[in-house]
Amino acid sequence: MATPDRGIALGLGAVALAYLAVARRYPLDTLSAPGPGAFPLATGAALFLVAAWLFVTARPAPGAAAPTPMAVGTWSRVPVLLALALGLHAAALPWLGFIPASFLLVLAAARLMGLSGLWRPLALAAGLALVMRLVFVSGLGVPLP
Amino acid sequence: MSDLFVSLTPANLLACLVGTVLGTIVGVLPGLGPAGAMALVLPVTIKLGPTAGLIMLAGIYYGAMYGGSTTSILVNVPGEAASVVTAIDGYRLARRGRAGAALAIAAIASFVAGTVSVVALQVAAPRVARLALAFGPAEYFAFALLGLVLLSNLSGESRPKSLAMVLVGVMLSTVGMDPLGGAVRFTFDVAGAQAGLSFVAVTAGLFGVAEVLAAAARPEPAPAVQGVRFRELYPSREELRRAVPPMLRGTVLGFLIGLVPGPAATIASFVSYGVERRVSRYRHELGTGAIEGVAGPEAANNAAAGGGMIPLLSLGLPFTPSTAVLLSGMLLMNVTPGPFLLRDHPQVFWGVIGSFYVGNVMLLLLNLPLVGLFARVATIPGPWLMPGILILCALAAYADNNNVFDVWVMVGAGVAGYAMRRLGLSPAPLVLGLVLGPLLERSLLQALTIGRGDVRELWASGPAAVMLAAAALALVAPLVGALGRRVRAPA
Numbered sequence: 001m002a003t004p005d006r007g008i009a010l011g012l013g014a015v016a017l018a019y020l021a022v023a024r025r026y027p028l029d030t031l032s033a034p035g036p037g038a039f040p041l042a043t044g045a046a047l048f049l050v051a052a053w054l055f056v057t058a059r060p061a062p063g064a065a066a067p068t069p070m071a072v073g074t075w076s077r078v079p080v081l082l083a084l085a086l087g088l089h090a091a092a093l094p095w096l097g098f099i100p101a102s103f104l105l106v107l108a109a110a111r112l113m114g115l116s117g118l119w120r121p122l123a124l125a126a127g128l129a130l131v132m133r134l135v136f137v138s139g140l141g142v143p144l145p
Numbered sequence: 146m147s148d149l150f151v152s153l154t155p156a157n158l159l160a161c162l163v164g165t166v167l168g169t170i171v172g173v174l175p176g177l178g179p180a181g182a183m184a185l186v187l188p189v190t191i192k193l194g195p196t197a198g199l200i201m202l203a204g205i206y207y208g209a210m211y212g213g214s215t216t217s218i219l220v221n222v223p224g225e226a227a228s229v230v231t232a233i234d235g236y237r238l239a240r241r242g243r244a245g246a247a248l249a250i251a252a253i254a255s256f257v258a259g260t261v262s263v264v265a266l267q268v269a270a271p272r273v274a275r276l277a278l279a280f281g282p283a284e285y286f287a288f289a290l291l292g293l294v295l296l297s298n299l300s301g302e303s304r305p306k307s308l309a310m311v312l313v314g315v316m317l318s319t320v321g322m323d324p325l326g327g328a329v330r331f332t333f334d335v336a337g338a339q340a341g342l343s344f345v346a347v348t349a350g351l352f353g354v355a356e357v358l359a360a361a362a363r364p365e366p367a368p369a370v371q372g373v374r375f376r377e378l379y380p381s382r383e384e385l386r387r388a389v390p391p392m393l394r395g396t397v398l399g400f401l402i403g404l405v406p407g408p409a410a411t412i413a414s415f416v417s418y419g420v421e422r423r424v425s426r427y428r429h430e431l432g433t434g435a436i437e438g439v440a441g442p443e444a445a446n447n448a449a450a451g452g453g454m455i456p457l458l459s460l461g462l463p464f465t466p467s468t469a470v471l472l473s474g475m476l477l478m479n480v481t482p483g484p485f486l487l488r489d490h491p492q493v494f495w496g497v498i499g500s501f502y503v504g505n506v507m508l509l510l511l512n513l514p515l516v517g518l519f520a521r522v523a524t525i526p527g528p529w530l531m532p533g534i535l536i537l538c539a540l541a542a543y544a545d546n547n548n549v550f551d552v553w554v555m556v557g558a559g560v561a562g563y564a565m566r567r568l569g570l571s572p573a574p575l576v577l578g579l580v581l582g583p584l585l586e587r588s589l590l591q592a593l594t595i596g597r598g599d600v601r602e603l604w605a606s607g608p609a610a611v612m613l614a615a616a617a618l619a620l621v622a623p624l625v626g627a628l629g630r631r632v633r634a635p636a
Contacts, residue, residue: 032598036328039586047312054305079358106532115528
């Protein structure tokens with residue numbers, strides 16, 4: 001029976017193999033003068049071994065109680081939409097500027113997280129944008145796009 | 146030593162006050178945690194200069210330990226993992242009408258433990274730093290390796306999972322230039338990645354963004370807070386008398402546990418509670434609202450915060466996510482922690498230690514009269530609070546290198562951090578792997594070069610041999626135990 005830990009182990013093994021495949025591009029040189037590929041090779045191999053360890057130890061013993069399900073909570077689309085909003089915010093930074101992009105991000109995040117109506121999200125977004133502008137740009141001189 | 150008084154300049158006092166208030170608020174709020182909050186304010190602290198900046202960061206670190214107890218006692222919602230134990234007896238005391246006494250004992254225990262641990266830190270850190278002057282690459286490699294292996298054993302989750310997260314962090318640390326030759330690796334021709342992945346961006350993503358995404362997935366109503374009047378904050382003579390022994394035991398335990406890699410504050414509070422269950426005269430009352438269950442754990446988690454500063458300041462090795470952010474802040478301010486910190490930056494070294502004394506007094510003075518106010522912070526609804534955390538994360542990530550690529554790194558780290566939470570993987574080992582990875586690589590390659598390729602150079606010195614043997618034992622023992630259990634399992 002597959003367990004969540006076995007799935008994690010397979011994923012980690014795949015990450016280790018992909019990392020090792022890229023690490024092969026860098027020279028190993030010699031032990032007395034190790035090249036840039038030596039440490040990544042050791043790290044990738046170690047992760048692969050640990051993934052194998054996790055895979056082996058995650059296998060439920062015959063007759064043992066079924067593993068506890070992950071505490072994953074119920075599925076919600078809000079985190080996905082919020083992550084998308086963050087991605088759009090990052091994409092918009094260079095041409096829209098930090099403060100306007102952040103205004104839109106706060107507006108979207110507040111609405112997604114359940115702040116009802118239009119005026120409250122707008123007031124929150126405007127207030128935070130103003131505070132950011134005053135504290136970080138005017139006050140501390142942080143250079144923002 | 147006279148540099149201790151640097152912490153008393155107006156600018157540094159203000160930095161300490163802001164740090165401790167922010168830390169208390171972070172401690173009160175479930176989720177974000179001190180490491181995430183410290184990463185978010187890094188752009189501000191860099192502008193303040195090294196001494197004031199690090200004083201503010203340190204204030205957040207130990208202020209969070211204070212704040213965590215408030216919501217544990219008043220609403221049974223621990224703001225910090227280290228305060229989970231406090232809720233067991235603290236909340237029951239509150240329900241019996243002794244909330245004020247429990248809060249006062251928590252604040253006094255935190256103050257006593259914090260102050261004692263700073264005295265020990267002040268005495269021990271310079272001595273450890275002098276010892277560390279004799280350390281070469283082999284010793285640093287062995288110590289960093291031992292720290293990461295112990296961390297994976299002590300972090301409270303599955304050992305292979307924790308070790309895997311350490312290794313993923315080390316792998317991420319190899320992005321960018323290699324530390325000896327300068328060859329560019331794993332950048333896939335992205336210019337912004339050549340300097341490596343921004344530690345601030347990764348931390349802001351793993352702790353800040355991931356917390357917001359998790360909060361969005363499980364919206365919860367804000368807890369109701371029990372009001373406490375100032376005049377109620379007087380423990381009885383009996384409560385004070387009973388609190389002293391666990392407070393002292395918790396202080397010693399906490400400080401010693403703070404020296405060991407891992408979530409020291411959390412482990413210290415649990416160990417302290419376990420010790421009280423064995424040795425306290427009132428152990429039969431623990432779990433039903435005993436003051437010992439508040440005094441011991443609160444002293445322990447605050448003392449652990451002081452103990453954890455010793456490896457950072459003396460050796461430049463952070464063993465908790467919070468001290469890793471402190472290390473990152475120091476490096477961004479051109480201050481290198483380790484054996485030469487005291488020689489090269491005495492004002493920073495003593496200023497930070499001095500601020501611990503000042504900060505502990507400030508926290509005591511702030512936390513008792515303003516406890517009701519801080520507790521109300523926990524009742525701010527998520528939709529009003531979380532969007533602000535998101536833009537602070539983006540700002541911290543961008544301001545680290547003035548680079549939009551780092552904002553993308555933060556988004557990626559946030560999504561990965563959220564996925565890790567759902568899969569039961571802790572981000573803390575990853576963060577420590579990321580911050581210790583370059584030291585591990587540099588010291589390993591340097592030791593091999595010094596030994597002309599002879600791997601025995603790695604364990605040629607006594608300290609290095611002992612630490613490597615301990616690391617091997619810590620790694621192999623649980624593996625052998627797990628395999629043994631599997632073999633013995635009935636078919």
